[in-house]
Amino acid sequence: MAFLLGFLPIYLIGISISMPLISFKVKDRRVYGIFSIAASLVAFIASLYIFFLAIERNIIIYRFGGFPPPLGIVYIVDVVNAFLGSLSMFMLFLTSIYSIWMITSRWLYLYYTLLFLMGAGSIGCLYTGDIFNFFVSLELLAISSYALTAFYRDNPRAIRAALRYAISGTIATSLYILSTFIIYGAFGTLNMADIALKARNPEAITPFTGIVFGEIVISSKVALSLMIWVFLFKSAIFPLNFAWQPYAYSEAPTPIAAAFTAIADTVGLYGLIRILYTVFGYDSVLSDFRVSILGILQIIAIISASIGALLMCIQRDVKRFIAYSTMVQLSFALLGISIGNPEGVAAAMLHILSNSIGDAILFYLAGLAIAECGRELKCLAVLRSRKMLVIVFSGAILNLFGIIPIFIGFWSKAFLVLSCIKSNMVLYAILILIISGITAIGYFRTLYRLIASKNIVLRHDPRIKNIAISYITASSLFILSISLGIAFILYRPLIDFAIDMGFKALNNYNIYIATTLTTINR
Numbered sequence: 001m002a003f004l005l006g007f008l009p010i011y012l013i014g015i016s017i018s019m020p021l022i023s024f025k026v027k028d029r030r031v032y033g034i035f036s037i038a039a040s041l042v043a044f045i046a047s048l049y050i051f052f053l054a055i056e057r058n059i060i061i062y063r064f065g066g067f068p069p070p071l072g073i074v075y076i077v078d079v080v081n082a083f084l085g086s087l088s089m090f091m092l093f094l095t096s097i098y099s100i101w102m103i104t105s106r107w108l109y110l111y112y113t114l115l116f117l118m119g120a121g122s123i124g125c126l127y128t129g130d131i132f133n134f135f136v137s138l139e140l141l142a143i144s145s146y147a148l149t150a151f152y153r154d155n156p157r158a159i160r161a162a163l164r165y166a167i168s169g170t171i172a173t174s175l176y177i178l179s180t181f182i183i184y185g186a187f188g189t190l191n192m193a194d195i196a197l198k199a200r201n202p203e204a205i206t207p208f209t210g211i212v213f214g215e216i217v218i219s220s221k222v223a224l225s226l227m228i229w230v231f232l233f234k235s236a237i238f239p240l241n242f243a244w245q246p247y248a249y250s251e252a253p254t255p256i257a258a259a260f261t262a263i264a265d266t267v268g269l270y271g272l273i274r275i276l277y278t279v280f281g282y283d284s285v286l287s288d289f290r291v292s293i294l295g296i297l298q299i300i301a302i303i304s305a306s307i308g309a310l311l312m313c314i315q316r317d318v319k320r321f322i323a324y325s326t327m328v329q330l331s332f333a334l335l336g337i338s339i340g341n342p343e344g345v346a347a348a349m350l351h352i353l354s355n356s357i358g359d360a361i362l363f364y365l366a367g368l369a370i371a372e373c374g375r376e377l378k379c380l381a382v383l384r385s386r387k388m389l390v391i392v393f394s395g396a397i398l399n400l401f402g403i404i405p406i407f408i409g410f411w412s413k414a415f416l417v418l419s420c421i422k423s424n425m426v427l428y429a430i431l432i433l434i435i436s437g438i439t440a441i442g443y444f445r446t447l448y449r450l451i452a453s454k455n456i457v458l459r460h461d462p463r464i465k466n467i468a469i470s471y472i473t474a475s476s477l478f479i480l481s482i483s484l485g486i487a488f489i490l491y492r493p494l495i496d497f498a499i500d501m502g503f504k505a506l507n508n509y510n511i512y513i514a515t516t517l518t519t520i521n522r
Contacts, residue, residue, distance in 0.1 A: 234268030
């Protein structure tokens, strides 16, 4: 069933192409919504099957066109990118459901076209084993994200946000393609496993690409530095996020803003894991340089989380508040990745998961408040008349705060603190707790606005007549967050699985290389 690796991105592109074709014959907007839900459900089931297959087989490989690597493009999936791929497709599915209620534009078919292109770009980045194919998928992801940010084209702020995102994103992807040229010029290959092998053994010969072409140490340092810059940009890490993230999150359609974390921003963090541990690992020609890079990334992560926490506390716009909350959580994930032990990478994976769940709940319920009142935090008070939604919103806040064990957010933060202590980085553990205390001000300030705000002016939006979809999507994620938290409490093997996933991300490069390549040692 490895063919599913190649099938999934092509399937998503096919769905996106079919949307405009359907629009020639079908004018009923409900058809687009139902078709999108069904198509995204198939994609989620396929990604989930790939995840369980990766757990069983350790690594799965698919050769496009049957060409052997490194001659042809391959998709290589282990438990890490299979997990993130499943999360991405799950959020695509929920976004399709929520969009039926939230999006009322007559250009609905274009909206779903771009949404599925974004999903295809995300899966392509996560599954590919080729750094140039990663660029192609990254461009697909980026362009669809820019267009979705500007979807409300009658809104000048949305156009400006999309332009900021597009200009800064174009610079980032240009630097990434430059790094691929540098790597190809030195290694003579674009295959990640081939580069990983030659970065550890420059004397190795592989079929079709032979030996390294030039001096690989300096070129690898330059290429790695450029790639890290790009991945930090995609991960919404300070200071690169200020060029686009608060604006894109604020002006993009609410379902898209909710999807950005799991579908788009995750790609940057995954890229860091793959390039720092699989391609240029601790025993590569950049072993000493990596130590410095990881130390710098740790400092950047702490600074980014601190600034995000402070900015959370002064926001009045609910979507900007969520944007800076995301900045904090993804910065914590970056810290876990840069610490470089199994608990740290496990913490990063769980942070991505818990933040995707928490962000989606907040955006889905904020969308209800925006439709009925506006984007100011005080407008969250409209949820007070629906007690269940107050509970769900409060649960999302507590999940992101990460202090109660019944939420998955607690376990991601616990793993992160544990990883710092195990690596003798007690100062970082203390700083995590201090930053979490600062975020508490922002989170509980938002809860106070939800509970105590008065004198709000309501709008007469027809969507408010039926909010069942908001109930279903937000409540489902709330139940998922609690279920995962309780599962970690009651089922010890789940903790072991998370740590094992981190261990494999750090140490399975030999299996990754061996599964992909046939080598001849000179």
